[in-house]
Amino acid sequence: MKLTIYGRDVVLRVLFITITIDVIAYFVDIVEIKLVLIAVSILFFAFTLFFFRDPKRNIPDNITKDTILSPADGRIVLIDDIKNHEENIFPIDEPLKKVSIFLSALNVHVNRIPISGIIRYFRYVKGSYVMAFNKKASVLNERTEIGIENENNKKLVFKQIAGFVARRIVCPLKKDVSVKAGEKFGMIKFGSRVDILFKPDAVLSVKKGQKVVGGETIIAEL
Numbered sequence: 735m736k737l738t739i740y741g742r743d744v745v746l747r748v749l750f751i752t753i754t755i756d757v758i759a760y761f762v763d764i765v766e767i768k769l770v771l772i773a774v775s776i777l778f779f780a781f782t783l784f785f786f787r788d789p790k791r792n793i794p795d796n797i798t799k800d801t802i803l804s805p806a807d808g809r810i811v812l813i814d815d816i817k818n819h820e821e822n823i824f825p826i827d828e829p830l831k832k833v834s835i836f837l838s839a840l841n842v843h844v845n846r847i848p849i850s851g852i853i854r855y856f857r858y859v860k861g862s863y864v865m866a867f868n869k870k871a872s873v874l875n876e877r878t879e880i881g882i883e884n885e886n887n888k889k890l891v892f893k894q895i896a897g898f899v900a901r902r903i904v905c906p907l908k909k910d911v912s913v914k915a916g917e918k919f920g921m922i923k924f925g926s927r928v929d930i931l932f933k934p935d936a937v938l939s940v941k942k943g944q945k946v947v948g949g950e951t952i953i954a955e956l
Contacts, residue, residue: 738844740904741786748782751775776918785924788844791915791949799885800956802936803915804946805848805892806928808837808884814944815934823855823881823889824931831934833953836927843921845905848892848930849956850915853907855881855891878905883914888956890932891920893923916949932956944954 737745745854750777759771797803812834817826837843857879876896883889894903905920922928936954940946946953 735783736788736790737783737786738788738918738921740844741782741923744923746773748779752779757783761872768856770940783838785843787842788918789842791846791916791947793949794952797915797952798955799886801915802837802844802848802890802930802932802953802956803843803952804940804951805930806809806835806837806843806926806946806948807841808835808928808946810834810940810942810944810946811836811927813940814940816931818931820879822857822891823883824891829934830931831936831938831954833938833940834927835930837922842948843923843926844918844948845894845920845922845928847913847915847917847919849884849890851882851884851913853880853909853911853913854883854889855879856907856909858903858905865919876903879902880905880906880907883955886956888933890930890956892931893929894920895927895929896922907920918949 753772753872755775762768808812810833814832815834816826816828816830820829824830858879878894879891881889881891894905896903902923912920930953933956939952940955
């Protein structure tokens with residue numbers, strides 16, 4: 735099983751904790767406690783490896799320059815018409831479509847670029863601890879906001895949003911860098927959400943409640 739490079743630091747720390755627990759278990763004389771400690775250490779390490787897995791994804795062959803791919807694995811929890819209320823690549827109060835994807839602890843958390851183009855906007859916000867499925871998470875929690883403009887001058891904004899437990903977003907992207915749809919770029923650790931904002935005249939390919947796969951599921955066509 736391939737692991738993401740974004741989780742190697744956590745895996746090493748958990749491995750150290752696991753070994754420490756096993757050493758303690760070795761010196762415990764009570765068999766029941768010894769077995770519980772060993773079982774806990776194994777499950778803890780196994781879950782960590784599972785969480786930071788990085789499976790191969792096959793980008794669809796039929797995408798265009800205007801195709802939006804899902805930036806994350808998870809479930810569509812919100813599709814809504816909103817007005818832009820933040821300073822980004824869209825004017826204030828411009829009508830937009832928002833699609834929100836909730837990632838549980840069991841989902842792959844490696845994120846992928848939703849559309850090919852150039853990063854025109856980038857902002858990191860240090861936020862609070864609202865549950866990721868809460869609508870307010872997109873404006874209150876720790877997050878990165880990335881705006882991309884494609885070759886047809888069409889734009890979208892997507893956000894990596896940390897959840898109640900997660901407070902560690904990995905995002906090495908920078909402004910004015912060219913990116914390609916489906917390529918890996920970072921992750922949100924331990925439960926999170928991703929929002930995608932784009933013009934409301936886009937043709938949606940998903941519905942609320944649908945499961946999506948990062949880099950494979952087509953969200954919409956701008």
